[in-house]
Amino acid sequence: MENVLIKTNHLMKKYGSVSVVNDLNLEVKGGEIFGFLGPNGAGKTTTIKMLTGLLNPTEGEVFICGYDIRKRPIEAKAVMAYVPDQPKLYNKLSAKEFLILISSLYRVPKDIAQEKAEQLLDMFELQDRSDELLESYSHGMRQKVVLAAALIHQPKVILLDEPTVGLDPASARLLKDILQELAKQGAAVFVSTHILEIAERMCHRVGILNAGVLIAQGSPEELRRKIGHGEESLEDIFLELTGGKESAELIKSLEEE
Amino acid sequence: MSFLQDFNLLLRNQVRVSLNSLRQRRKRSLVGILVISLIFLSLLASLGSIAYGTLEAMPPQAAQGFLSLLFMVGMASQIFFGITAAFAALYMSDDLELLFMSPVSLKAVFAVKSLSVLGSNLLIAILFAFLPGIFYGLLFQAGAFYYFLVFLVGCGLWLLGAALAELINILVMRIVPPHRSKEAMGFIGAIAGIIIVLVVQIPNLLLNSQEDMNIGSWLTGKEEMLEIMNFFPWGWASLALVKGISGSFLAGLGWSILIVLLSVLLFLMAMILLERGFRQGFISLSQGEGGRGRKKHTSQIKNKNSTADNTLPKYSFIYADKVIPQAPSWVGTWAVAKKDLLSLKRDTREWFGYLMPLTIMAFFVGQYLFTSSKSGFSSLIAVLIMYTIMFSGNMALQSFGREGESDWILSSVPLAGWPVVWGKLIAAVLPTLILMEALLVGTSIAVGFSASLILLLALAAVLLSLGSSSIGLYYSIHNARYNPDKPQMRISPGASFIMYLTNMLFLLLLGLSLSYLFPPVELISMVESIPVLKFEGGFLSAILYVLYLISRPFLWPDVFRIMLGIILTGGVWSLIFFGFMAATVRQSLKGFKVEYVSNRKIKRKL
Numbered sequence: 135m136e137n138v139l140i141k142t143n144h145l146m147k148k149y150g151s152v153s154v155v156n157d158l159n160l161e162v163k164g165g166e167i168f169g170f171l172g173p174n175g176a177g178k179t180t181t182i183k184m185l186t187g188l189l190n191p192t193e194g195e196v197f198i199c200g201y202d203i204r205k206r207p208i209e210a211k212a213v214m215a216y217v218p219d220q221p222k223l224y225n226k227l228s229a230k231e232f233l234i235l236i237s238s239l240y241r242v243p244k245d246i247a248q249e250k251a252e253q254l255l256d257m258f259e260l261q262d263r264s265d266e267l268l269e270s271y272s273h274g275m276r277q278k279v280v281l282a283a284a285l286i287h288q289p290k291v292i293l294l295d296e297p298t299v300g301l302d303p304a305s306a307r308l309l310k311d312i313l314q315e316l317a318k319q320g321a322a323v324f325v326s327t328h329i330l331e332i333a334e335r336m337c338h339r340v341g342i343l344n345a346g347v348l349i350a351q352g353s354p355e356e357l358r359r360k361i362g363h364g365e366e367s368l369e370d371i372f373l374e375l376t377g378g379k380e381s382a383e384l385i386k387s388l389e390e391e
Numbered sequence: 392m393s394f395l396q397d398f399n400l401l402l403r404n405q406v407r408v409s410l411n412s413l414r415q416r417r418k419r420s421l422v423g424i425l426v427i428s429l430i431f432l433s434l435l436a437s438l439g440s441i442a443y444g445t446l447e448a449m450p451p452q453a454a455q456g457f458l459s460l461l462f463m464v465g466m467a468s469q470i471f472f473g474i475t476a477a478f479a480a481l482y483m484s485d486d487l488e489l490l491f492m493s494p495v496s497l498k499a500v501f502a503v504k505s506l507s508v509l510g511s512n513l514l515i516a517i518l519f520a521f522l523p524g525i526f527y528g529l530l531f532q533a534g535a536f537y538y539f540l541v542f543l544v545g546c547g548l549w550l551l552g553a554a555l556a557e558l559i560n561i562l563v564m565r566i567v568p569p570h571r572s573k574e575a576m577g578f579i580g581a582i583a584g585i586i587i588v589l590v591v592q593i594p595n596l597l598l599n600s601q602e603d604m605n606i607g608s609w610l611t612g613k614e615e616m617l618e619i620m621n622f623f624p625w626g627w628a629s630l631a632l633v634k635g636i637s638g639s640f641l642a643g644l645g646w647s648i649l650i651v652l653l654s655v656l657l658f659l660m661a662m663i664l665l666e667r668g669f670r671q672g673f674i675s676l677s678q679g680e681g682g683r684g685r686k687k688h689t690s691q692i693k694n695k696n697s698t699a700d701n702t703l704p705k706y707s708f709i710y711a712d713k714v715i716p717q718a719p720s721w722v723g724t725w726a727v728a729k730k731d732l733l734s735l736k737r738d739t740r741e742w743f744g745y746l747m748p749l750t751i752m753a754f755f756v757g758q759y760l761f762t763s764s765k766s767g768f769s770s771l772i773a774v775l776i777m778y779t780i781m782f783s784g785n786m787a788l789q790s791f792g793r794e795g796e797s798d799w800i801l802s803s804v805p806l807a808g809w810p811v812v813w814g815k816l817i818a819a820v821l822p823t824l825i826l827m828e829a830l831l832v833g834t835s836i837a838v839g840f841s842a843s844l845i846l847l848l849a850l851a852a853v854l855l856s857l858g859s860s861s862i863g864l865y866y867s868i869h870n871a872r873y874n875p876d877k878p879q880m881r882i883s884p885g886a887s888f889i890m891y892l893t894n895m896l897f898l899l900l901l902g903l904s905l906s907y908l909f910p911p912v913e914l915i916s917m918v919e920s921i922p923v924l925k926f927e928g929g930f931l932s933a934i935l936y937v938l939y940l941i942s943r944p945f946l947w948p949d950v951f952r953i954m955l956g957i958i959l960t961g962g963v964w965s966l967i968f969f970g971f972m973a974a975t976v977r978q979s980l981k982g983f984k985v986e987y988v989s990n991r992k993i994k995r996k997l
Contacts, residue, residue, distance in 0.1 A: 187982070190982075211803060220796075224800070231730075239723050239801075239806045240806075241723060242714055243718050250714070315709065
């Protein structure tokens with residue numbers, strides 16, 4: 135249990151008789167970036183929502199920094215940050231007001247919150263428009279605001295659901311660097327993504343979820359060894375494991391042509 | 392030929408879309424529409440019968456003026472409601488971008504969109520253009536040719552109303568930035584709501600002042616104003632019908648054709664201007680975020696990016712100084728309240744939540760001023776108190792639904808329970824109280840109440856508002872909804888109804904407790920006359936016996952009665968306020984979800 139900041143025990147979510155996430159056992163340590171991969175509808179977002187406490191699991195447990203998310207949600211949420219796939223924010227607040235609001239909700243002292251907000255807005259190049267209402271922001275800019283809000287209270291665990299959607303290449307690179315910095319500082323980073331290149335280059339370990347079942351986990355090298363094809367990319371492994379072999383072969387044949 | 396083909400294709404598609412959305416409507420909303428239609432029709436029938444009776448006794452010139460006025464009101468309604476329809480059909484339409492990218496004639500696109508605006512104005516045209524003409528003909532037993540004139544005049548006014556609405560809408564679309572289009576729709580819709588509320592009050596006012604109200608004599612004294620009407624299309628329409636009735640068919644036809652020609656011309660002009668406006672970028676599509684507001688800054692941002700040295704900034708500051716979450720929890724409470732208050736201030740649609748009851752109340756105040764009587768004073772205060780309760784409950788009912796799609800934020804932060812619920816309560820109560828207290832105290836001063844009574848009323852309003860808001864919050868956290876098409880619809884109608892009933896019960900219990908403190912003389916004399924009652928078994932006897940027991944303290948010595956009153960009033964208020972607050976807090980700790988609703992179906996957000 136030492137340094138394990140995210141842990142799930144036999145996590146399961148069912149809607150009626152349909153099982154969306156099935157017997158999920160995960161461990162993510164501090165200083166680790168964990169890539170959570172899976173095809174559409176695999177149960178990634180459901181899993182992340184269970185990890186954040188937004189959704190109650192049908193069975194199983196979630197521990198964040200040792201706190202059971204259902205029994206001690208306030209303590210768990212205090213050390214965690216969540217970046218959803220859609221940056222739905224309070225449209226009638228400015229970016230600066232939003233960051234101050236979030237820091238107040240995390241009980242960050244006001245003077246520190248002001249300073250952090252300024253620094254984060256500057257880092258995400260939002261300073262020029264920080265007093266404008268969020269309703270006038272583009273998707274990418276809102277995404278940056280959510281990321282800034284996630285960092286303002288120095289989380290030990292950060293959960294990101296498709297964080298690169300809507301970001302321009304420079305911002306995506308910025309995000310990647312920030313996540314690496316977070317890991318360097320000892321935080322556990324849990325990121326779900328469709329972009330396998332990001333997972334391959336950034337994540338220390340990846341887990342592949344298919345139809346609610348974790349079918350593989352390990353570092354990209356470990357997965358390559360397990361699958362046993364040596365030089366294959368993570369994309370090939372992913373397609374092979376998630377039943378997309380035909381697609382993989384099709385892509386390969388197209389590349390050969 | 393291509394235009395006709397495209398037009399035909401798009402029109403069929405538009406009809407299919409309209410029919411599908413009608414079919415997909417939930418049964419409950421159809422029942423609601425039916426009930427509202429019945430109320431509306433009965434209102435119109437009463438207004439119509441007044442108008443019909445007035446026309447009968449009117450001299451011809453006054454009748455012409457009356458028709459002009461009716462047509463003018465119809466035209467104003469068509470323009471007003473047409474702007475909303477045009478705004479929805481053009482600016483907020485989901486399919487415009489797709490249609491612009493398709494190989495169809497843009498003229499056909501706008502022709503179909505304009506037709507849908509015309510369709511949405513049909514009811515108003517029937518009520519204010521066709522029906523008055525038909526009834527006028529029936530009243531004076533006109534011949535068949537007259538009804539041909541009614542048809543021409545009706546079509547002309549209908550087309551004209553839609554054309555003017557579209558032309559004004561072009562300006563509205565230019566003014567409103569794309570990201571505030573939904574807000575603008577809500578704003579226009581709220582104004583429409585207030586107008587409807589005011590219209591609904593007209594029969595009431597007419598009945599109250601029936602003796603003084605004589606439209607005929609009022610019009611007879613306004614010949615000059617009526618002559619000015621003849622310079623406008625609604626005056627031409629009235630002239631056409633009056634000429635038609637009096638046998639000058641050719642003159643009637645001339646005026647009718649003039650209206651039709653003008654309306655066709657304006658309609659074509661509106662269509663062409665719309666098409667050009669969109670094509671040349673004068674009007675932008677509402678799709679996408681940002682819009683004009685963003686464009687101003689694009690160059691700045693680009694410059695910043697291009698001039699930035701490509702070295703990425705350092706991020707060590709994120710963890711540089713250890714952030715210790717030591718701020719007191721009231722900071723979180725105030726943050727929640729402030730967020731809601733800012734939203735109330737900045738979203739124009741929110742203001743109408745306040746304007747609607749204020750408008751209705753203005754009617755009561757107006758009515759009181761016109762029929763100033765002693766009994767009116769106390770009833771006005773009673774109305775204000777009732778409104779304070781209902782209004783507070785209603786504003787609190789919106790609280791958790793206001794989170795909308797952003798409900799994940801409050802659910803994922805380490806703040807739940809009392810701090811959140813207090814924050815929501817402050818935001819719900821503060822603006823309501825300021826408004827209601829101002830009205831209550833202002834009215835009390837105007838009425839000439841003593842300072843101590845005014846203070847007592849103000850304190851009562853605070854307590855009532857808090858109690859009612861706690862009930863509202865409880866139903867809000869359990870029944871919060873979000874409808875992207877109607878963002879102001881934040882609660883299920885059933886929950887809203889139950890909240891009102893609960894509030895009524897609260898009021899009843901509080902009223903009973905207060906009556907021990909301030910017993911009305913009439914009640915005491917009535918209680919004194921009740922004979923001694925004994926419980927004889929059975930349900931009815933049990934109810935009678937309970938009522939009998941409740942009435943006994945009125946006969947107690949004053950000290951005991953007042954003590955009981957204080958205990959009961961405090962107890963009822965505390966039980967309701969803290970009970971509902973605690974229940975809301977319990978749900979907040981469990982986590983709350985805003986139900987995602989569309990016009991068609993309801994689904995729980997996952």
